[in-house]
Amino acid sequence: MKFIQKEHGNGGKQTYELINELFKPIFDSEILKRGDDSSIFDLASNKIGVTTDSFVVKPYFFRGGDIGKLSICGTVNDLAVSGLVPKYITASFIIEEGFPIEDLQKIVRSMKEYADIAGVQIIAGDTKVVEKGSCDGIFINTTGFGVCEREEKLPSIEKIKGKQVVLVSGDIGRHGACIYSHSTELGFEEKIESDCAPLNKVINELLENIEVSYMKDLTRGGLATALNEIAQKANVSIYVEEDRVPVSDQVKALCSILGLDWYYLACEGRFIAIVDEKDKNKALEILKKYNKEACEIGWIENTEEKRVYLNTSFGGTRILDMLYYEMLPRIC
Amino acid sequence: MQTANIISMIKDNIEKIGRTLRVIEVCGTHTVSIYKNGFPDLFEGYIDFISGPGCPVCVTHEGYIDRLVELSSEWTIYTFGDLLKVPGSVKSLSQARANGGKIKIMYSPVDAVESIETGEKVIFAAVGFETTAPAFALSLEKVIEKGLKNVKFASELKTIDEPLKKLFQNHIQVDGIILPGHVATVIGVDGFKFVEEFKVASVISGFEGYDILLSLLSITRDILNEDFTVKNEYKRVVKKEGNLLAKSYMEKYFERSSAFFRGLGLIPGGGLKIKDEFGEYSISLSYDHTEQKDTLCRCADVLTGKIKPFECPLFGRACTPISPKGACMVSQEGSCNAYFRYGK
Numbered sequence: 223m224k225f226i227q228k229e230h231g232n233g234g235k236q237t238y239e240l241i242n243e244l245f246k247p248i249f250d251s252e253i254l255k256r257g258d259d260s261s262i263f264d265l266a267s268n269k270i271g272v273t274t275d276s277f278v279v280k281p282y283f284f285r286g287g288d289i290g291k292l293s294i295c296g297t298v299n300d301l302a303v304s305g306l307v308p309k310y311i312t313a314s315f316i317i318e319e320g321f322p323i324e325d326l327q328k329i330v331r332s333m334k335e336y337a338d339i340a341g342v343q344i345i346a347g348d349t350k351v352v353e354k355g356s357c358d359g360i361f362i363n364t365t366g367f368g369v370c371e372r373e374e375k376l377p378s379i380e381k382i383k384g385k386q387v388v389l390v391s392g393d394i395g396r397h398g399a400c401i402y403s404h405s406t407e408l409g410f411e412e413k414i415e416s417d418c419a420p421l422n423k424v425i426n427e428l429l430e431n432i433e434v435s436y437m438k439d440l441t442r443g444g445l446a447t448a449l450n451e452i453a454q455k456a457n458v459s460i461y462v463e464e465d466r467v468p469v470s471d472q473v474k475a476l477c478s479i480l481g482l483d484w485y486y487l488a489c490e491g492r493f494i495a496i497v498d499e500k501d502k503n504k505a506l507e508i509l510k511k512y513n514k515e516a517c518e519i520g521w522i523e524n525t526e527e528k529r530v531y532l533n534t535s536f537g538g539t540r541i542l543d544m545l546y547y548e549m550l551p552r553i554c
Numbered sequence: 555m556q557t558a559n560i561i562s563m564i565k566d567n568i569e570k571i572g573r574t575l576r577v578i579e580v581c582g583t584h585t586v587s588i589y590k591n592g593f594p595d596l597f598e599g600y601i602d603f604i605s606g607p608g609c610p611v612c613v614t615h616e617g618y619i620d621r622l623v624e625l626s627s628e629w630t631i632y633t634f635g636d637l638l639k640v641p642g643s644v645k646s647l648s649q650a651r652a653n654g655g656k657i658k659i660m661y662s663p664v665d666a667v668e669s670i671e672t673g674e675k676v677i678f679a680a681v682g683f684e685t686t687a688p689a690f691a692l693s694l695e696k697v698i699e700k701g702l703k704n705v706k707f708a709s710e711l712k713t714i715d716e717p718l719k720k721l722f723q724n725h726i727q728v729d730g731i732i733l734p735g736h737v738a739t740v741i742g743v744d745g746f747k748f749v750e751e752f753k754v755a756s757v758i759s760g761f762e763g764y765d766i767l768l769s770l771l772s773i774t775r776d777i778l779n780e781d782f783t784v785k786n787e788y789k790r791v792v793k794k795e796g797n798l799l800a801k802s803y804m805e806k807y808f809e810r811s812s813a814f815f816r817g818l819g820l821i822p823g824g825g826l827k828i829k830d831e832f833g834e835y836s837i838s839l840s841y842d843h844t845e846q847k848d849t850l851c852r853c854a855d856v857l858t859g860k861i862k863p864f865e866c867p868l869f870g871r872a873c874t875p876i877s878p879k880g881a882c883m884v885s886q887e888g889s890c891n892a893y894f895r896y897g898k
Contacts, residue, residue, distance in 0.1 A: 409665070481583070481586075481886065481887075483590075532592070533592075534590075534591050534592035534596075534763070535557070535591070535763065536557060536561065536591050536592060536593070536596055536763050536767070537558070537561065537592075537596055538591060538592020538593055538594070538595040538596030538597075539592050539595050540589060540590065540591075540592040540595060540896045540897070541895070541896060541897060543894075543895050543896075
């Protein structure tokens, strides 16, 4: 078993070997292979989008993914829900000395696999090695570039209006529940599978076929937080029917044991789409091709309150607020 | 029975009774379930829901937190997560941890014993009612079996009967009480027989929305029938005599003591302390029990049903889940917190 040492980050021979023997062969990118200080590339578009994100999830291998897959999917999804076609990604690694090189290879291979699935190229990177105890295993930062291919169809918060419907692309809360289920302190024997996945293909098909007013991927803070952000930014209220929100029995059981609320649990492969009533059926037809749990969960109301309301199974109504309390594990 | 039918039966019964009912629940999990399921909205004009002193975090005195914070520089404090953010007079355990205090979150005190490192000086912050007391008793037994020295229990454990008696003796105006299902699993239906003397409709309830609806139906029926015997709507879990093994563990290691409850003050017999024969495993965190007078926080009045959370001058302004001023806003099962998050 080989481990990352301080020398792997000093810019010398071992750094050179790590880059040339591990990163470059796996990422297999022509631009990256040039090894220049900057990667030069073409993006033929009037509108270009950029997003950046850091990943510190613990554990870095979890059921349904790992920190590498997450770092690609997270950035691809941020571009995709903005209506952009993801093209290029950069990857920066901060690695703690003593980290197993075998684990690093697995993570890097996973990044390559999901970059290929999402159709993006990894074109630049960086590696830093820090002393034992300075970071928790491995942290990754990715920056993504995407192009706008349908400017007239670009989703935007201004397009949201009353009576439009809110769709969700699948069952919620899986990623957050997955990380909780891995907690050694809790001792769950059955690990819940994360929903971590790239969303650009389903979103691309959606945008090709219908007008989508707005989209948002459900990450930290879960469905409730995403809906509240939309209500605030769009100056509308959103009504959600509790009975329609898809949640797996496993996630429900975990929430019941730990006193968690699935509306606030993170997803890493789910998004909400706001569309006109007339486009709802077509949109759902497309969403269900990718995930049979996709469904309509609520609607938009033009009110000044900027609130999210949940109509409960029992016929009462309550506020579905933003996340206020601390979620203890590092989820992404 | 169909949910819609139960709801209409509850409302029909209340219409027969002819007034809005005041129903108190004394368990934080019930508080959350009631708000989460939108019952205050569903039964508006029919039932006025009040949250009593049954959330262990909410009734904990800041003096206890202060002492744990002080000790965390020298001892490792094992605590449940929901105690982390309770404000002490200077800082919370969460802030103490950020400043280098040795504080670990435990999910089970029994499992936590297994993770104590050799030579580690540990204090278990033992909080909760009869629901958690047996687990602390069992963990104490494990500590003794393993011959661990330098492990102490700071018992702030509470009992449910004495504070409820005090609440009724203080003439709280309620028509019905939803009794805590988790405590009842330990002390049984028999453990709540004392409630009957106060002539209030009472029912031991589970925690799902449907459980609570059945309990509300039971309360309305009992009021109509003037039947004040304790009912058990959580039969799938709660037995008449309770959990005999859990009770035997409690009795082996703990004895009754006085305990401070926010809103109710010092209550003789309202707490559990480690028996003298196991005194070497106990650390007494003495603190001044006098209530803070220089604060606008009305947690004490919320916990005793005198006011609603939104009637507190701090609610939603200076006091929110992000910057809580009182324990009822800190705890996710506190009534202010639940009202803030779920209230309409």
